[in-house]
Amino acid sequence: MGAEFVQLSLTPLAIGVLAAIACALPGNFMILRRQALIGDAISHVALPGIVVAFLITGTIATWPMMIGAAGAAVVAVVLIEAIRRLGRVEPGAAMGVTFTSLFAAGVLLLEQSDTSSVHLDVEHALYGNLESLIWLSAEGWGSLLDREALADLPPELGRMAAVTLLIAVLTALFWRPLKLSTFDEGFAATLGIRTGLLSLALVMTAAVAAVAAFDAVGSIIVIAMFICPPAAARLMTNRLEVQVAWSLVFATLSAVLGYVLAGYGPLWLGGNDAVSAAGMIATVSGVILGLACLFAPHRSRIGAPREAEG
Amino acid sequence: MLSPFVSALLLQSGYNAALVAVGAALLGIAAGSGGAFLFLRKRALVSDAVAHATLPGVGLAFMVMVALGGDGRNLLGLLLGSALSASLGLLIVEWITRRTRLAEDAAIGAVLSVFFGFGIVLLTVIQTMSRGKQAGLEGFLLGSTAGMLFQDAVIIAIGGAGAIATIVLLRRPMTLVAFDAEFAAASGVSVRTIDLAMMLLVMAVTVVGLKVVGLVLVVAMLIIPSVTARFWTDRTDRLVGIAGLVGGASGYVGAAFSASAPHLPTGPIIVLVCFALFLASLLVAPVRGVLAALLRRRRFQVLVHRRQGLLSLAHGEPIFDPLTLAVLRRSGLIRRDGVPTEAGRAQSAKVLRDERRWDIARQIYQDDAVSGRYDGLTPIETVLTRDEIAEIDRRIGSPSVVGGAA
Numbered sequence: 001m002g003a004e005f006v007q008l009s010l011t012p013l014a015i016g017v018l019a020a021i022a023c024a025l026p027g028n029f030m031i032l033r034r035q036a037l038i039g040d041a042i043s044h045v046a047l048p049g050i051v052v053a054f055l056i057t058g059t060i061a062t063w064p065m066m067i068g069a070a071g072a073a074v075v076a077v078v079l080i081e082a083i084r085r086l087g088r089v090e091p092g093a094a095m096g097v098t099f100t101s102l103f104a105a106g107v108l109l110l111e112q113s114d115t116s117s118v119h120l121d122v123e124h125a126l127y128g129n130l131e132s133l134i135w136l137s138a139e140g141w142g143s144l145l146d147r148e149a150l151a152d153l154p155p156e157l158g159r160m161a162a163v164t165l166l167i168a169v170l171t172a173l174f175w176r177p178l179k180l181s182t183f184d185e186g187f188a189a190t191l192g193i194r195t196g197l198l199s200l201a202l203v204m205t206a207a208v209a210a211v212a213a214f215d216a217v218g219s220i221i222v223i224a225m226f227i228c229p230p231a232a233a234r235l236m237t238n239r240l241e242v243q244v245a246w247s248l249v250f251a252t253l254s255a256v257l258g259y260v261l262a263g264y265g266p267l268w269l270g271g272n273d274a275v276s277a278a279g280m281i282a283t284v285s286g287v288i289l290g291l292a293c294l295f296a297p298h299r300s301r302i303g304a305p306r307e308a309e310g
Numbered sequence: 311m312l313s314p315f316v317s318a319l320l321l322q323s324g325y326n327a328a329l330v331a332v333g334a335a336l337l338g339i340a341a342g343s344g345g346a347f348l349f350l351r352k353r354a355l356v357s358d359a360v361a362h363a364t365l366p367g368v369g370l371a372f373m374v375m376v377a378l379g380g381d382g383r384n385l386l387g388l389l390l391g392s393a394l395s396a397s398l399g400l401l402i403v404e405w406i407t408r409r410t411r412l413a414e415d416a417a418i419g420a421v422l423s424v425f426f427g428f429g430i431v432l433l434t435v436i437q438t439m440s441r442g443k444q445a446g447l448e449g450f451l452l453g454s455t456a457g458m459l460f461q462d463a464v465i466i467a468i469g470g471a472g473a474i475a476t477i478v479l480l481r482r483p484m485t486l487v488a489f490d491a492e493f494a495a496a497s498g499v500s501v502r503t504i505d506l507a508m509m510l511l512v513m514a515v516t517v518v519g520l521k522v523v524g525l526v527l528v529v530a531m532l533i534i535p536s537v538t539a540r541f542w543t544d545r546t547d548r549l550v551g552i553a554g555l556v557g558g559a560s561g562y563v564g565a566a567f568s569a570s571a572p573h574l575p576t577g578p579i580i581v582l583v584c585f586a587l588f589l590a591s592l593l594v595a596p597v598r599g600v601l602a603a604l605l606r607r608r609r610f611q612v613l614v615h616r617r618q619g620l621l622s623l624a625h626g627e628p629i630f631d632p633l634t635l636a637v638l639r640r641s642g643l644i645r646r647d648g649v650p651t652e653a654g655r656a657q658s659a660k661v662l663r664d665e666r667r668w669d670i671a672r673q674i675y676q677d678d679a680v681s682g683r684y685d686g687l688t689p690i691e692t693v694l695t696r697d698e699i700a701e702i703d704r705r706i707g708s709p710s711v712v713g714g715a716a
Contacts, residue, residue, distance in 0.1 A: 100530030104581035224423035273438040282427020301411040
């Protein structure tokens with residue numbers, strides 16, 4: 001638990017926690033606004049965005065990919081809205097049409113283009129590669145103070161930290177309008193808050209979080225972290241501030257526990273290969289949500305009908 | 311490019327291609343018509359949760375079959391496992407929505423991400439197993455039709471036929487629940503049972519579709535055909551039929567297209583064909599299509615401009631609006647220099663008279679039934695009887711010379 005831990009586990013763990021927090025923060029508001037599945041849609045359309053970015057630039061560089069994925073998220077949001085309004089289709093179905101079609105287009109583009117030379121495939125996009133983000137030049141806890149070793153940290157860590165910070169600052173800055181428009185959009189609008197713009201900005205923030213996390217940890221964690229920690233937190237309290245705090249606790253807990261279980265769990269059970277950390281983090285967040293559904297203090301809907309039945 | 315496509319369409323591109331085309335068409339029909347009720351119930355995205363929830367079942371089934379000494383790749387076994395875990399996922403979605411304050415979308419998202427994450431964990435476990443290297447379970451993510459066997463096609467055919475039979479049997483209660491769940495409950499239909507049956511239907515289609523289009527894209531096969539069909543009809547039975555048709559056609563054409571050239575994966579091509587049909591319907595469908603809406607708007611615009619123009623003529627006011635001028639000129643009501651023709655004068659006199667009649671009518675009948683119909687475009691003859699209009703005319707008095715319409 002010394003040098004080896006710092007070298008192999010510290011950075012993936014930190015990136016996992018940061019990604020979980022970055023997704024859980026906007027997730028709180030999306031759960032309350034009943035837009036939970038926007039995160040699902042965004043993480044599916046990131047694939048075509050990334051493929052198009054690759055086809056244009058010809059390289060696997062981070063920034064083009066991030067821009068591509070963010071662009072795809074915007075295209076998806078616009079398409080969903082267009083289908084919903086032009087065709088008078090209900091939002092869920094419009095979302096289903098859009099993200100599956102864009103995902104199919106992404107897979108097709110991927111098959112058509114010659115990406116065999118580079119590491120770009122659907123599986124990677126889905127489950128990410130958290131375990132590979134190791135800090136090679138670290139020799140122990142002392143390396144945290146070593147300037148040279150610090151320069152060799154995986155670049156994903158810096159990016160993820162920056163994005164998480166950005167999202168935290170944005171959430172704090174827009175706290176009041178966000179809270180108001182989430183609970184009472186009409187009232188917020190009468191106060192002069194541009195609710196439509198704010199709603200779009202929230203989706204965009206979620207997209208930024210999704211894309212940054214996607215790069216590091218794959219889309220499946222992104223969806224899980226958008227929904228599970230905030231949903232579990234929702235069952236713990238009736239106050240938004242407390243809910244956000246709980247969601248951060250749950251997100252951190254899922255990331256840490258999931259990573260540890262994936263890396264060391266099989267060893268404890270006598271196996272010798274680690275399992276997918278991304279999958280395990282999602283699983284742990286699900287277990288937390290399950291426990292919250294069973295035991296959390298505010299789990300039931302007020303006035304829920306037929307509580308005693310079946 | 312065209313001729314291999316045509317030969318694939320005619321099932322002449324070899325045994326495997328023909329098998330895939332027929333299988334995909336059957337799947338498309340079942341998915342399209344099965345998804346229709348889900349769509350009407352406004353729960354289209356539940357299929358997303360169901361589809362993702364199949365993954366751990368596939369993994370577990372493989373592990374169990376290997377543990378029992380089998381090959382582990384038996385499609386029937388894998389599908390059975392996926393059906394079990396998908397039902398578990400469904401029940402959890404249902405339970406979370408009923409028992410906690412969380413909304414259905416949160417439940418769907420939670421189930422799909424957690425089940426999928428756990429499935430990925432199982433897949434990584436399988437990869438480390440000695441027999442797991444060639445398991446090819448990743449094929450279930452995006453579908454893999456390359457190695458489709460005859461027995462796989464038979465499974466798909468049986469599953470699809472079963473789904474269609476269920477739809478035929480349960481169409482009435484399912485329609486009732488989809489449109490008015492409370493009325494259905496009041497009439498003694500168990501909404502919960504029907505909902506579950508609907509979900510089981512979706513699950514069956516999903517499980518069968520895993521092999522062809524994969525779990526991510528089978529969602530598209532369940533949602534897009536019914537959204538497409540909705541543009542063409544307002545009747546449930548036709549909606550289900552058209553959705554099945556759209557699904558079947560995209561399955562067949564997509565499979566044929568993907569067989570006609572390399573690097574065209576079947577699943578995505580089928581979905582994109584389906585999306586193309588959706589897009590075409592969105593644009594050109596009568597009544598609900600975008601083009602039809604534009605035409606309707608244009609017709610309305612012309613009507614308004616025509617009336618305003620005629621009123622201006624009647625009042626002898628000059629007209630400046632270019633569209634109004636164009637509308638009047640095209641229907642021969644004014645000459646090129648803007649002077650009203652004989653027909654124009656007659657029409658404008660009538661518009662002015664009707665306007666006056668409406669004024670009186672709205673004084674007499676202050677109820678909504680008549681006054682509410684006044685929008686400047688509805689001819690008064692369609693609202694009032696001839697006697698009533700004669701009475702109004704009597705009040706107006708005999709015609710007098712007005713403005714330029716003399």
